[in-house]
Amino acid sequence: MAIDNRSTVRRVLVITLLLNLFVMGLKGAVGFWTGSLSLLADAIHSFTDSANNVLGLVTSQLSSPQPDRDHPYGHQKYEAIGALGIAAFLGIACFTILEGAVERLLTGGAEVQIAAPELGLLLLVLGINIFVAFYERRVGRRIGSPILLADAQHTMSDIWVTITVLTGLLGIWIFGIQWLDVVLAFPVALLVFRSAWNVLRDNLPWLVDEMAIAPEAIHAVVMQVPGVLNCHSIASRGLLGRQVFVDMHLIVNAADVETAHAITEAVEARLEQHYHPVRVTIHVEPPSYEKEEISYEPQP
Incomplete structure (x- = not known):
């Protein structure tokens, strides 16, 4: 918050x-x-x-x-x-x-x-x-x-x-x-x-929604959470220390929605601990959607 x-x-x-x-x-x-x-x-x-x-x-x-x-x-x-x-x-x-x-x-x-x-x-x-x-x-x-x-x-x-x-x-x-x-x-x-x-x-x-946190740094934090298999399409905006918004796609080791939800809650808590205050939006995907690209390609 x-x-x-x-x-x-x-x-x-x-x-x-x-x-x-x-x-x-x-x-x-x-x-x-x-x-x-x-x-x-x-x-x-x-x-x-x-x-x-x-x-x-x-x-x-x-x-x-x-x-x-x-x-x-x-x-x-x-x-x-x-x-x-x-x-x-x-x-x-x-x-x-x-x-x-x-x-x-x-x-x-x-x-x-x-x-x-x-x-x-x-x-x-x-x-x-x-x-x-x-x-x-x-x-x-x-x-x-x-x-x-x-x-x-x-x-x-x-x-x-x-x-x-x-x-x-x-x-x-x-x-x-x-x-x-x-x-x-x-x-x-x-x-x-x-x-x-x-x-x-x-x-x-802040006004043009420039990247607030390097996606590699967010990826490193998220991958430390137990149950996370893959994290990609990471984006952030805002002002670090004031308010940051983070979006990502996540693949988790879960057989049911309740377990997947618990893992995403742990991810949000870990990011809040590192980058408070932060609002995180997570899109959970099946294992077949796993990607190597952490974030988006730089503009040519």
Whole structure:
């Protein structure tokens, strides 16, 4: 049976939403005070953090792992859709940062005015971002939540963005190197794009029903169950640690339905022990259907 961790996900997202709103406000205010393009870009990035939290709250509410009549395989893919929404927000932020940086290079702009109090506020922002990222990642790994892990990845990028911006502002404050503010806006955009790519890479396999567990690994587990003679046509999909669906054809050493059923129950229990949570569908066949092929042929 799938585990419903939605209440934990919602609690974490509410906490991080409040912290991200505070961070966004600080960055935006300091950005306007100082006239820093890179810091305003960082504030835009933080705005997407807050939007992602809201998106996560909505998708978490919809992503019940329990099946119903209209969704017999559960609703977990809503979380993956939410994670793709995070990637879309990151893409928008990346474009906005690049657009502002190019415009500043072409048209110029007012000098950045930075002082110690503003740098102190940015250090506070950095500390909050570090706490949020590690908090979300720890809880996300513990309960296997794609939306929390994706949001933690986004916040990790925000940490590096803030460090990059701080570096530029320190250069302006100490050495008066004004061009650092515009130049460092470009690596900020690259960091944002990298986060978007990582989120896409981690969640697309879940949406396109990519293999969750190697069929050879499932075959090795199943063949250890007493009474199993042959196992073939193995397929799996889902997200390991969150919910996996396994289908297979099985040949058992049984002379009656009751014995065959007992063997298939043992197979399901063994797979649940190895790959919890997992839902297994088994098609029992006669010995004449025995095959050497464990799974399907790779696509040419």
